Amino acid sequence: MAWIGAARTLLGEEAWRNGNLQPVFFPLAEVAAHVKVAEAALRRAAWIESRAAGDLRDYAELARSAAEVFAARARSACRQLLATHDAAMRDLPAGRYPAEVRAGEFALRAWETASPPAPAHRIAPGRSLAVVVVAWPAPMAGPLPKIRAGRLREPLTALPAGDRAALAAALRLRAAAPGAVQVTLVIPAVAGWEATARDARRCGVDRIVPVAVEAEPVAVEAVARAAAARAQSLGAALLFCGDERPESGSRALATLLAGALGATLLSAAGASVEAGADGVRLRTADGTHAPPAVIACGATPEAAMEGADLLAFLEPLPTPSGDPLPGGGEYRAEAAPIAAAAGGTRTSLATPEEAAAIVRERLGLGAGDRSEAPAPPLTRATEWPAAPSVVGVLVSSGGRLRRAPHLAVAARLARALEVPFDLLCLTADDPEAFAREQAAAFAEFGPRTVGVAHAPVGDDRLVATALERILGATPRWIVADETSGGGVARFLARRDGALLADRVIALAVEDEAVVAETRAFDGRLRYRRRLPRSGWVGIVALPGADGAGERPSRTSPPEWRCFTLPDLAGEGAGAPPDGGLATAECILDVGYALRTRDDLDRIVRPLQACLRELGARDVRIGGTRKVTEELRLLPIECQIGQTGVRVNPVVLIALGVSGAPQHLDFIGEQATIIAFNRDPEAPIVTAAYRRAAPRIVPVLGDLFETVPRFIAALRCEAIPGVPVATGADTAPGAMIT
Incomplete structure (x- = not known):
């Protein structure tokens, strides 16, 4: 009663009239409940003990011990609840309502100030809509995955969380528009694919398309090409896929699919697909994205697949077809302790x-003002040097300069492969000013050619188009970082046989191949993939990636070439949103x-x-x-x-x-x-x-x-x-x- 009296003294009639104060007094109600239940337990124990005789005395002793334990827990819970109540009471004089009320206030404020719904693109008026899901199971690696001779020895497989979310999203769309949406699952025939395909069919997938596999883990760029071909044959307007493959650590599948189809790439968090009697609509923030579209799905709590079509579950599955998808590689345990990204030594405390x-x-602070340095001579050009080379791609949105460690990786790779090293820079700045600022920084890498093009660089499709028009048809190695990696993936998706190693942490040249290492299974293992020395190969390097070989030294200055992309340079391109x-x-x-x-x-x-x-x-x-x-x-x-x-x-x-x-x-x-x-x-x-x-x-x-x-x-x-x-x-x- 003391707490109730204090609240009445402080708040007066507002204590029971103001609904926003209810959460303040909920802890007191719970305290009362704990007291009543504890009292009941103790009274029952006392009643049993007063009537127990003979063999029942042991039972009475147990009842009394249990009641005392419960009473002790009730006292502890009451202390915590009263402390919560006291904290809320202390906040009230400062004008702060309880957290529950503030959360409701935020939600109401967001609803009141929300902009009208974004325009939706109608993509299936009165006809069947083909939806393709690209998904396949991966090994369920434990905290200490089992490896033998570089191969993963984990017997259980399951759909990754992102793939499961993609399949669940497509099935929800099908359920919302019965008869108007046809869902096709394109699934590489890896270990465990049959169980996954049967589960998908039981949940309502209309068609299963298994693709033959040559080796595991399968290469994501090969999956993207095969899935894109099947999506085109079906006339699919929407493709769903997961955002990451745990067995290789790659996050490039959605981008490769979009590049192969020339489609829009959307995130499930930023786009919604709505089905109704008048068809299916794709709704995004600005409403400008028309199909085909690829939607990348991350793990979501509601990604549950339900269905009970047992007859479909028992039907025979089609035989895997098509050219076998390449893959392979080996695993090894992640080194411990973890190396710091930039220094290669164990992270320690810093002053x-x-x-x-x-x-x-990291931010290039105090790097000096290079604006007075003379600009290197820029030669107007329309084509890239024809000989094979390693090309480091740099995307610059303008402003202050900072470090790009992936260029050091590209330079060392070029020396290890004994081919020239070139730089291709897409910048929102004036090419001449950019060349003047960057000349000293680039010289230490010893490039043969530095190409500069003024282009709006905020979109992966524009970066891919710029690469298409500058690099030509000669196969090359392309090294990018995460900023330009999406554009490089789109560019390579349209080249037959091109390979892409995504999120690379180390490179090494062994025999006639380059070995790219990535982190797999949330960093518990390293996945090593062998890449041929020839052909189109893309490397997306993470910060701190270890390069192959030594950095080349070049005594002669590089040749600077300026490329003009008039159809890409629009008004305001230098000022991204x-x-x-x-x-x-x-x-x-x-x-x-x-x-x-x-x-x-x-x-x-x-x-x-x-x-x-x-x-x-x-x-x-x-x-x-x-x-x-x-x-x-x-x-x-x-x-x-x-x-x-x-x-x-x-x-x-x-x-x-x-x-x-x-x-x-x-x-x-x-x-x-x-x-x-x-x-x-x-x-x-x-x-x-x-x-x-x-x-x-x-x-x-x-x-x-x-x-x-x-x-x-x-x-x-x-x-x-x-x-x-x-x-x-x-x-x-x-x-x-």
């Missing part, structure tokens, strides 16, 4: 000065350790101002769910994580972020995370030893002491008694925007 040196190197946090180069990630706006003004704002003064191109502030929803220090659109935005900056500075999986898992592998935290056991600190990417550099200590030192070190200001790291020992790399 604020060492962290500042890393940030200066603002993507917010999703496309930011540098993010200040605010955690729960910063509790007030004064903390933001004391720590975060000065750090943002410092980075901008030093030339960082795009510095944004984001935060965790607690910072946006509970503390309300940042708007909801600044939330990073599962219920917010997925980000992939060059540098992310985490300020007091604990590192929960629903936050850390949504930071891309390109990022270098500088983690300021006072807890050596915080998940974001221990993740530095458990994860290969993104690279995490922990800085331990009080934020209000370490961050000012970090800012001073960024400015190269000396603090008495503290050495300033210069970053001179960091690995060299090319500078790009």
